[in-house]
Amino acid sequence: xxxxxxxxxxxxxxxxxxxTLSCTYDTSESNYYLxxxxxxxxxxxILVIRQEAxxxxxxxxxxxxxxxxxxxxxxxxxxxxxxxGDTAMYFCASGGGADGLTFGKGTHLIIQx
Amino acid sequence: GAVVSQHPSWxxxxxxTSVKIxxxxxxxxxxxxxxxxxxxxxxxxxMATSNEGSKATYEQGVEKDxxxxxxxxxxxxxxxxxxxxxxxxxxxxxxxxxFSGRGNEQFFGPGTRLTVL
Numbered sequence: 610x611x612x613x614x615x616x617x618x619x620x621x622x623x624x625x626x627x628x629t630l631s632c633t634y635d636t637s638e639s640n641y642y643l644x645x646x647x648x649x650x651x652x653x654x655i656l657v658i659r660q661e662a663x664x665x666x667x668x669x670x671x672x673x674x675x676x677x678x679x680x681x682x683x684x685x686x687x688x689x690x691x692x693x694g695d696t697a698m699y700f701c702a703s704g705g706g707a708d709g710l711t712f713g714k715g716t717h718l719i720i721q722x
Numbered sequence: 723g724a725v726v727s728q729h730p731s732w733x734x735x736x737x738x739t740s741v742k743i744x745x746x747x748x749x750x751x752x753x754x755x756x757x758x759x760x761x762x763x764x765x766x767x768x769m770a771t772s773n774e775g776s777k778a779t780y781e782q783g784v785e786k787d788x789x790x791x792x793x794x795x796x797x798x799x800x801x802x803x804x805x806x807x808x809x810x811x812x813x814x815x816x817x818x819x820x821f822s823g824r825g826n827e828q829f830f831g832p833g834t835r836l837t838v839l
Contacts, residue, residue: 646830652813654766654830700765707819709756709768709781710828 611636611703615713622691623721629676630686630716632701641703643677644710645686648698657699660684688718696720725749726818728831735806736839743801743834745816751796752818756828757789760813772799806838 612635622628634643645657660668660677667675672692676685688695698717704710725748735741745755754773758766770791772778778791788810790802799818803810813835817828 651832652760652815653832654815654817656827659827704828707754707771709758709771710766710817711768712765714765 611638611641611711613701613703613711613713615701615716617716618714619717619719621719621721624691624693626691627687627689628691628718630688630699630701630718632684632686632713634682634684634701634703634713636682636703643675643684644702644704645673645675645684646700646702646712647695648700648715650697654700658686691720693720693722724820724829726752726816726829726831728814728816728834730834731832732835732837734837734839737807738805740802740804741806741836743803743814743816743836745799745801745818745831747797747818747820747829750818750820750829752799752820753796754819755793755799756817756819757791757799757801758815758817760815760833762813766815769801803836806836808838811836811838 614633641662643660647655647657658670658673672689674687698715700715701713702710727746729744757769760766769784770778770780772791772793774793774796780786793799815833817830819828
């Protein structure tokens with residue numbers, strides 16, 4: 610069984626600031642993947658970043674980076690130079706192999722102009 | 723590439739009727755498709771995993787006789803909500819995993835909003 614916990618229901622920052630979204634997880638899988646998805650008001654799920662658990666190096670995608678602490682089972686998302694278009698729900702998710710994903714409850718991120 | 727479509731995007735039906743939702747991978751072959759349900763202001767919950775040519779695997783608490791899943795080809799999976807009731811009203815999202823998908827990446831459809839009156 611897998612669980613994903615996001616403890617920040619909502620966060621609000623000013624445009625251009627850096628924000629970090631928290632996520633912890635628990636899994637019995639030995640080989641698994643972690644994801645951050647963005648869900649704007651359109652409700653289309655958009656992959657932000659992916660981390661393979663066996664890789665120690667933190668994944669980065671332009672303004673988005675993660676802090677993956679495997680021993681602590683922590684997987685936080687950092688958004689640098691935040692933009693108005695970053696306003697959305699952000700879901701942390703875990704999954705292994707060919708399994709479906711387990712999602713956290715989400716964090717509503719609001720970027721203020 | 724990696725586009726997944728869903729049809730319809732929204733549907734309203736009367737209580738007791740059945741509704742079919744299609745999920746198609748447009749530019750790749752999906753060995754596995756997943757169906758999720760998302761209630762308002764909540765997260766996505768995995769309902770079932772569908773592999774082409776075999777029976778779907780349902781998550782605990784999901785009624786397989788109510789939510790019929792068919793994955794007849796590598797590009798199409800359907801979810802049929804049978805005898806729908808107002809409590810089945812939700813946002814249904816499918817995702818597809820390609821045969822060569824890296825890192826278990828799943829590509830999500832745009833979702834289907836079901837309203838049962």
